[in-house]
Amino acid sequence: MQQSAYRRFLPHYQNANRTYFITFCSRGRRVLCPDARTIILKEIIDRHRMFYYLQTAVIMPDHVHLLLTPLDTSLAETMKRIKGASAREVNRELGGKGSLWQREYFDREIRSSENLRAKGEYIANNPVRAGLAASPDEYQWIWRAWIEGGDEWR
Numbered sequence: 001m002q003q004s005a006y007r008r009f010l011p012h013y014q015n016a017n018r019t020y021f022i023t024f025c026s027r028g029r030r031v032l033c034p035d036a037r038t039i040i041l042k043e044i045i046d047r048h049r050m051f052y053y054l055q056t057a058v059i060m061p062d063h064v065h066l067l068l069t070p071l072d073t074s075l076a077e078t079m080k081r082i083k084g085a086s087a088r089e090v091n092r093e094l095g096g097k098g099s100l101w102q103r104e105y106f107d108r109e110i111r112s113s114e115n116l117r118a119k120g121e122y123i124a125n126n127p128v129r130a131g132l133a134a135s136p137d138e139y140q141w142i143w144r145a146w147i148e149g150g151d152e153w154r
Contacts, residue, residue, distance in 0.1 A: 019068065019110040020067070020070075020107045021107070021119060023064065023065050023066075024063065025062060026062045027100060027101060029062045029063075032059070039093055040059050040064065041142075043082070051081055053145075054067075055119075055120045058142050059142075067123055079107075086101075124144055
């Protein structure tokens with residue numbers, strides 16, 4: 001896949017084999033219950049190495065942070081899969097209906113000169129900065145390839 005761009009409300013630029021820092025929010029910034037956060041994290045982890053290589057995932061009360069590299073698909077298709085599957089499963093498991101996520105998401109391509117591990121650790125520390133945990137290890141809705149995934153840094 002070569003570089004491409006598309007625009008909805010926010011512009012999105014995509015380059016092949018690049019890692020992205022992504023943030024997306026619940027519709028209306030609604031606080032997601034703990035069961036919903038657990039389902040969302042599971043849905044995201046289940047697609048690791050199938051559709052993307054996941055470095056870091058943090059499910060916050062009303063938004064999600066991801067650090068991932070799409071595999072053989074566009075970033076737009078990757079996000080459609082993540083948001084669609086997680087919304088369907090949350091609605092199915094918890095008896096909800098309708099949209100779970102805001103339409104847009106924020107994405108930022110990680111430059112080759114940036115330290116990927118530092119970016120992953122920064123994302124993992126978001127619950128600490130928000131006062132939700134004393135350390136990332138204490139936060140229930142977090143996944144890091146180098147810890148929970150048992151992977152070496154790529």
